[in-house]
Amino acid sequence: MSKPKFAMYWAASCGGCEIAVLNTHETILDVDANFDVVFWPVAMDAKYQDVEAMEDKSILLTLWNGGIRTEENEHLAHLLRRKSQILVAFGSCATEGCIPGLANLSSVDDIFATAYHTVSTVNPDNIHPQPVFRVPEGELTIPAMKPVLKTLAQVVDVDYYMPGCPPESHQIAAVINLVIQVLQGKAELPPKGAVIGAGNSTVCDECKRKRDVKHITAFHRIQEVAPLDPELCILEQGVPCNGPATRSGCNARCPSVGAQCIGCYGPAEGVLDYGARLITSFASVIDATEPAEIERILDGIPDPTGQFYRFNLADSLLRASTKAWKK
Amino acid sequence: MSEKFEPTIIGFTCNWCSYRAADLAGTARVKYPPNVRLVRLMCSGRMDPTFVMKALAGGADGVMITGCHPGECHYIDQNYKALRRFLLLRRTLAGLGIEAGRVKLVWASAAEGVHLAEEITKLVEEIRALGPLNWPKWDEQAEHQPEPALEVAA
Amino acid sequence: MTQRITIDPITRLEGHGKIDIFLDDKGDVANSYFQIPELRGFERFCVGRPVEEMPLLTNRICGVCPEAHHMAAAKAADAVYHVDPPRTAKLLRELLYMAFYATDHTTHFYALGGPDFIVGPDAPVAERNILGVIHKVGLEIGGKVIQMRKYGHNTVEIIGGRKVHPATSIPGGITKILSEEERKNIEEMGRWAIDFALFSIQAFKDIVLANKTYLDLIVGDVYTHKTYYMGLVDANNKVNFYDGKVRVVDPEGKEFCKYAPHEYLDHIAERVEPWTYLKFPYLKNVGWKGFTDGKDSGVYMATPLSRLNASDGMATPRAQEAYEEMYATLGGKPVHQRLAIHWARLVELLYAAEHWVELATDPEITSPNVHTVPTEKPTEGVGIVEAPRGTLTHHYTTDERGILTKVNLIVGTTNNYAPIQMSTNKAARNLIKGGKVNEGLLNMVEMAFRAYDPCFGCATHSLPGQMPLEVKIHDKDGQVVDVIKQFVD
Ligand code: SF4
Ligand code: SF4
Ligand code: SF4
Ligand code: FES
Numbered sequence: 016m017s018k019p020k021f022a023m024y025w026a027a028s029c030g031g032c033e034i035a036v037l038n039t040h041e042t043i044l045d046v047d048a049n050f051d052v053v054f055w056p057v058a059m060d061a062k063y064q065d066v067e068a069m070e071d072k073s074i075l076l077t078l079w080n081g082g083i084r085t086e087e088n089e090h091l092a093h094l095l096r097r098k099s100q101i102l103v104a105f106g107s108c109a110t111e112g113c114i115p116g117l118a119n120l121s122s123v124d125d126i127f128a129t130a131y132h133t134v135s136t137v138n139p140d141n142i143h144p145q146p147v148f149r150v151p152e153g154e155l156t157i158p159a160m161k162p163v164l165k166t167l168a169q170v171v172d173v174d175y176y177m178p179g180c181p182p183e184s185h186q187i188a189a190v191i192n193l194v195i196q197v198l199q200g201k202a203e204l205p206p207k208g209a210v211i212g213a214g215n216s217t218v219c220d221e222c223k224r225k226r227d228v229k230h231i232t233a234f235h236r237i238q239e240v241a242p243l244d245p246e247l248c249i250l251e252q253g254v255p256c257n258g259p260a261t262r263s264g265c266n267a268r269c270p271s272v273g274a275q276c277i278g279c280y281g282p283a284e285g286v287l288d289y290g291a292r293l294i295t296s297f298a299s300v301i302d303a304t305e306p307a308e309i310e311r312i313l314d315g316i317p318d319p320t321g322q323f324y325r326f327n328l329a330d331s332l333l334r335a336s337t338k339a340w341k342k
Numbered sequence: 343m344s345e346k347f348e349p350t351i352i353g354f355t356c357n358w359c360s361y362r363a364a365d366l367a368g369t370a371r372v373k374y375p376p377n378v379r380l381v382r383l384m385c386s387g388r389m390d391p392t393f394v395m396k397a398l399a400g401g402a403d404g405v406m407i408t409g410c411h412p413g414e415c416h417y418i419d420q421n422y423k424a425l426r427r428f429l430l431l432r433r434t435l436a437g438l439g440i441e442a443g444r445v446k447l448v449w450a451s452a453a454e455g456v457h458l459a460e461e462i463t464k465l466v467e468e469i470r471a472l473g474p475l476n477w478p479k480w481d482e483q484a485e486h487q488p489e490p491a492l493e494v495a496a
Numbered sequence: 497m498t499q500r501i502t503i504d505p506i507t508r509l510e511g512h513g514k515i516d517i518f519l520d521d522k523g524d525v526a527n528s529y530f531q532i533p534e535l536r537g538f539e540r541f542c543v544g545r546p547v548e549e550m551p552l553l554t555n556r557i558c559g560v561c562p563e564a565h566h567m568a569a570a571k572a573a574d575a576v577y578h579v580d581p582p583r584t585a586k587l588l589r590e591l592l593y594m595a596f597y598a599t600d601h602t603t604h605f606y607a608l609g610g611p612d613f614i615v616g617p618d619a620p621v622a623e624r625n626i627l628g629v630i631h632k633v634g635l636e637i638g639g640k641v642i643q644m645r646k647y648g649h650n651t652v653e654i655i656g657g658r659k660v661h662p663a664t665s666i667p668g669g670i671t672k673i674l675s676e677e678e679r680k681n682i683e684e685m686g687r688w689a690i691d692f693a694l695f696s697i698q699a700f701k702d703i704v705l706a707n708k709t710y711l712d713l714i715v716g717d718v719y720t721h722k723t724y725y726m727g728l729v730d731a732n733n734k735v736n737f738y739d740g741k742v743r744v745v746d747p748e749g750k751e752f753c754k755y756a757p758h759e760y761l762d763h764i765a766e767r768v769e770p771w772t773y774l775k776f777p778y779l780k781n782v783g784w785k786g787f788t789d790g791k792d793s794g795v796y797m798a799t800p801l802s803r804l805n806a807s808d809g810m811a812t813p814r815a816q817e818a819y820e821e822m823y824a825t826l827g828g829k830p831v832h833q834r835l836a837i838h839w840a841r842l843v844e845l846l847y848a849a850e851h852w853v854e855l856a857t858d859p860e861i862t863s864p865n866v867h868t869v870p871t872e873k874p875t876e877g878v879g880i881v882e883a884p885r886g887t888l889t890h891h892y893t894t895d896e897r898g899i900l901t902k903v904n905l906i907v908g909t910t911n912n913y914a915p916i917q918m919s920t921n922k923a924a925r926n927l928i929k930g931g932k933v934n935e936g937l938l939n940m941v942e943m944a945f946r947a948y949d950p951c952f953g954c955a956t957h958s959l960p961g962q963m964p965l966e967v968k969i970h971d972k973d974g975q976v977v978d979v980i981k982q983f984v985d
Contacts, residue, residue: 027536031559031660038649038659040642085534114556117541120437126537131768133539133904134891135761136775137784142768144535152518152526155771157533169480181559181660236898238548238577238667241867272657272664273671277552279661290434291391298426304412304419309429317899319430320437321545325553332395333477337439340478437544 019075019198021050022066023105024095026088027115027164028081032106035181036078042188049195050076063091066098074098076194078105078177082112082329083165085158096171101204103211104167107180111281111289112166112329114180117321119163119328119335126160163335175205177212180279180326183265186212210284213264217283218276222258222267224248230302234315242273249275250300253315255322259296260289278326288332290323349403349469353378353462354393356386358416360408360450360458367455374459375466378406385409387420391431394445398435399477404444404469406462411449421449443468444475515941517924523931528921532774532913542903547573547874547894548667550903554890555661557907562661563596563652564883564908565890567738570665572890575758575877576898577667577870584863585669590738591682591855592655592662593881597737597848598689599648600884601800601841605696606641637699644692647685651852654678667898669867676862683856689849690814697818697842705825719834721789721918722747724779724796726911727803728882729754734811735803735847737882743806744779747791749830753781757878760889764906765794776914777906787918795918798886798911800840805830812854815847834919874898883908 025033037043046052053074054066077099083089096102107113118126127143146159167173177190190212196202205211214221226248235253243249249256249270257278258270269276282289297316303309316322324331355361361382367374383389386409394405407428415421428447436442446465450458514533520526542553550569555562567589574581581589649659655672656662664672674682704710729743730736742760746752755763766775767784778784778794785793796802804823810816822839823829831840855861876893885908893902923941927933 027534029556029559029562031556031562034559034660038645040646084536087533114553115536117545117553118537120544121537121540126535126540129540129543130535130537131775133766134902135764135766135777135904135906136768137765137780138768142770144768144773145770148771150518150527150529150771153516155516155529155531157531157771157773160535180556184659236546236548237671238573238867238870241666241669241671241869242673242864243671268657269663273673274657274663274666277549277663288392288395291395291431294391294427294430294434298423298430301426304422304425306425306429309426313430313433316430316433317546317897318437318544318549319434321549323434325549332392332399333438334399334480335478336437341439 018049018051020053020073021046022052022054022074022077022095022099024054024077024079024081024091026079026081026091026109026167027084028106028108028113029115032080032108032181035106035179035184036187038184039188039191042191045195046191049198063094066094069098071097072100074100076101076103078103079167080106080109080181082108082115083161083167083170084115084118085160087158089161089165089170092167092170101174102167102171103175103177104173105177106182107178107279107281107326109167110176110178110330111327112164113279113326116164116166116327116329117325119339120320121336122339123160123162125338163339164329166330169329174207176208176210178210178262178279178281179213179264182212183268186264210262213262213280215284216263218258218261218263218265218267218270218280219248221263221265222248222270222276224267224270226251231300231312232302233312236315236317237275245273250297255297255316257293257322257325260286260292281327281330289327290320290331293323294319347470347474349377349466349474350401351378351404351406351462351465351469352397352402353380353406353408354383354386354389355380355406356409356415356421357382357384359410359414359452360448360454362452363408363450363455363458365455366452367459370455372456372459374462377466378462385415385417385420386424387415387417389424389427391427391434394431394435398440398444398475399480401477401479403472403475404446404465406446406448406465408448408450408458411451414451440475441472443472515920515924517928519928519931523929525921525925525928528917528924529771530913530917530920531772533772535773539903539905543900545900547576547892547898547900550890550892550900551665552661552663554905557905559660561596561600561883561885561908563593563656564881564888566656566662566665567593567881568879568883568888568890570667570670571739571757571879571881572877572892573667573879575879576874576892576894577877578872578875579668579868579870581669582863582865582868584860585866585868586739587855587858587861588655588670588672588674588866589665591852591861592652593738594848594852594855595648595651595655595682595686595689597884598693598845598852599645599652601845601848602641602644602648602692602696604884605838605841605845606637640692640695644689647689651682651685654682666867668870671867673864673866674862679856679862683853686849686852686856689852690846693842693846693849694814696845700839700842713835719919719923720832721795721797721834721915721922722791722832723789723793723915724752724782725802725805725830726796726798726887727806728880728887729807730811732811733808735807735809735844735882736811737848739881742880742887744796745806745830747789747830747832749805752779757880757889760878760880760891760906764889766906766910774910774913776917777911778914787914787921789918795914796911797915798908799837800844800884801831801834801837802886803882804840804843810843810847812847812850815843815850818843818846834915885909886911 077095104110131143148155197204229251231253233253237254243252256275258276261276261278262280262283264280286292301312389407397405409421409424432442448461515530517528518526551566554565554569557565653659656664664670724744726744728736728740730740741754741756743754744752764777765780766777768775782794810819874894878891880889888908889906891904894900920941
């Protein structure tokens with residue numbers, strides 16, 4: 016009997032998810048032993064046409080990382096959905112858009128106007144890249160950019176979600192082992208739509224820092240107060256920490272080295288809008304009742320939109336700024 | 343759109359005060375525009391910013407949050423919580439291009455039907471001036487059909 | 497008749513990069529274009545964010561070298577606040593960075609670039625991979641490579657909090673205080689890394705240099721371009737990855753300029769072409785003369801070899817020996833042959849490992865004094881580090897609250913975009929004659945590429961180096977008449 020087929024693909028991503036998979040070290044060998052790796056650009060070569068030629072649903076498991084930024088990304092998402100039985104949105108980019116999703120605060124035109132006119136760019140003729148361009152010898156094409164970045168689930172149906180930027184290697188190994196156990200009849204798949212490779216509570220629940228429900232009268236930026244008290248909750252020291260709304264699974268890595276949780280594991284279980292939940296959490300530590308005093312304290316969070324939607328903008332209820340889509 | 347633009351506004355109102363104020367305004371035949379659809383909450387402290395996001399994403403042009411006057415909340419100080427959330431929410435929405443004027447917090451006691459009606463009238467005018475928000479219906483644009491439930495005989 | 501050949505994809509898959517080769521009437525190469533088909537817009541969407549977020553946001557430009565962005569961003573943010581971090585903070589950042597360098601150079605040499613040499617460029621494609629390397633040099637080496645990667649990542653994790661996308665550098669220093677126990681652990685791993693680097697250099701000598709065919713390939717003309725070379729150097733003009741001034745030497749090896757980070761705009765400019773999303777940097781004071789080499793063309797290279805060419809040597813003793821040996825073998829400085837980049841990479845691997853131990857044994861490394869609170873008004877700042885794939889420049893301007901108003905990034909691989917375009921073009925011209933194309937072309941184009949260790953993760957998202965290729969040959973009616981594929985398992 017032939018082994019089940021495995022695929023992994025990246026779209027608009029940084030490659031860190033692939034590195035995280037490679038960092039499972041020995042687990043890679045388990046993948047190799049239990050699967051027929053049919054498509055995995057980083058590890059082996061197979062062509063797009065080869066995937067197209069496969070029978071529908073012939074790949075058992077596809078891990079997809081990266082958001083959907085170009086028409087090409089979108090095309091591949093549809094293709095791999097068709098060919099796969101289980102499609103996993105792997106990593107923050109695929110599940111929620113991640114940092115590149117912050118591009119949804121601007122229009123594509125605006126992104127071009129910035130990128131091709133920076134201080135070091137010499138561009139007197141106002142040249143911007145063109146999807147189709149005629150050079151003397153013929154025609155060249157590059158894929159056009161979509162107006163906003165989308166998550167995988169906004170484009171195709173997704174079976175499981177694996178959060179993290181990137182997912183921690185021990186979590187990746189656990190997921191791979193689970194699938195192998197399922198193959199051997201020793202375990203069952205989680206229900207469709209489940210979040211895998213992460214916990215069900217918040218980073219705060221995993222965090223060893225002490226919370227004594229102290230209220231704060233000012234927010235600080237980390238460089239204004241570092242080094243922080245190593246024992247106390249960072250948020251209660253007045254430094255924005257996204258732990259309260261962020262899904263557990265990383266063992267509260269960043270707070271354990273003196274840095275804030277920036278929210279890379281995405282919304283905690285049951286959170287419909289990540290930013291909205293953080294607004295609630297941050298509002299509840301503020302010790303003030305007078306509007307002017309509250310506003311003064313809030314001035315300490317200079318970029319609330321970036322703070323609350325750093326990773327999750329593309330997956331939020333609003334998804335993009337009016338600048339990205341209006342007119 | 344040469345017709346006068348009629349904004350859709352969602353009002354999240356506290357059951358104990360402003361919802362009654364609205365009621366009162368109704369019975370007393372105080373006139374106010376019909377653009378506000380009221381959603382009754384037990385207290386303004388129940389107002390989750392998620393509701394506001396949902397309303398705006400779902401097509402509302404503006405949102406009104408109402409609660410009992412400071413110091414008069416039936417659950418002691420929940421309206422202060424609402425105030426803090428509201429102020430932070432408004433800043434966050436600004437970063438998404440949503441004008442501060444589209445989301446408003448109003449204190450109104452059960453007896454202040456007239457005051458509430460005035461506030462509503464004012465808000466409707468302000469939002470009319472801002473124009474429609476027309477947030478894209480991302481979900482209706484969803485390009486995919488859900489796949490049948492998983493049947494992986496693995 | 498113009499034939500068009502598309503080598504697609506660069507990133508081992510459709511879309512993340514491709515080369516179009518156009519043939520003329522005689523079937524010779526008329527021109528070739530190497531395109532980058534994606535832009536993510538960091539320079540736009542970082543505007544409005546607080547400057548202290550940059551070490552975290554720009555990490556996500558590239559998961560292959562997030563450490564480089566983390567460092568460049570932290571240094572640019574220091575500069576924005578005019579704050580000088582305490583010595584221990586700098587030591588910790590640099591220590592993290594050395595462990596990263598050792599890991600990254602190892603991955604590239606063994607898994608990506610090295611197979612061409614160790615297994616041999618003529619070997620069947622199916623063997624030119626890490627497994628082929630293991631067959632050739634023994635099973636034990638596979639374990640060592642994995643070990644090296646683990647040690648590197650562990651060190652990055654201890655100091656940076658995470659293996660990928662470190663989290664601890666902030667304006668004015670770092671948030672992590674190293675314990676003595678952690679320090680010892682890191683020192684031991686560093687000592688092991690030195691042995692590993694020495695072993696790697698020996699393996700390179702035994703297998704590659706001892707073989708005349710390979711040596712000929714290195715010194716041959718196919719991959720030679722006489723360009724300017726760029727690299728960061730310390731006060732003694734020794735190679736430095738974390739700090740110093742950028743030095744550029746001309747094609748004869750003479751110093752052309754040396755600039756501090758904040759002076760980069762006087763020296764570097766970028767050109768936009770309408771057929772690709774990526775820009776082409778060049779030396780402003782020489783000017784853009786197209787995709788051509790020589791003293792009159794502003795094209796420069798920024799790779800391990802460039803850093804060595806642009807420096808007067810290495811700051812650690814054994815790396816200095818290896819440096820001297822390399823130049824003695826290849827006939828002195830500068831070396832123009834692109835394939836020597838692989839050798840230079842091993843010299844740097846040794847330096848990174850030696851310096852790793854130097855830093856880990858510095859008496860101040862465990863000091864709790866890891867941060868200076870900035871007190872001056874934030875304005876503008878430039879941070880430069882050497883990413884493994886070239887000089888990395890971050891330039892920020894902020895308002896008086898430290899909120900970004902302008903961001904300019906010139907990332908590692910981008911520096912080499914013009915040279916890569918030239919190298920692939922040259923390989924194509926050499927290997928396509930009279931309309932005849934064979935798999936040799938693919939090998940050579942691929943090797944030309946790989947030497948640069950191109951990581952268009954910076955611009956798109958390819959992992960470095962490995963590039964299965966496919967050439968499609970179209971006749972004049974656009975019909976596909978031939979497809980040549982190369983599989984790299
Ligand atoms: S989720 Fe993070 S690590 Fe993964 S591809 Fe996206 S940016 Fe990179
Ligand atoms: S807010 Fe941050 S520091 Fe505080 S408990 Fe949560 S994760 Fe830990
Ligand atoms: S602490 Fe937060 S930012 Fe850090 S790894 Fe965990 S989820 Fe990600
Ligand atoms: S009960 Fe009215 S605001 Fe709390």
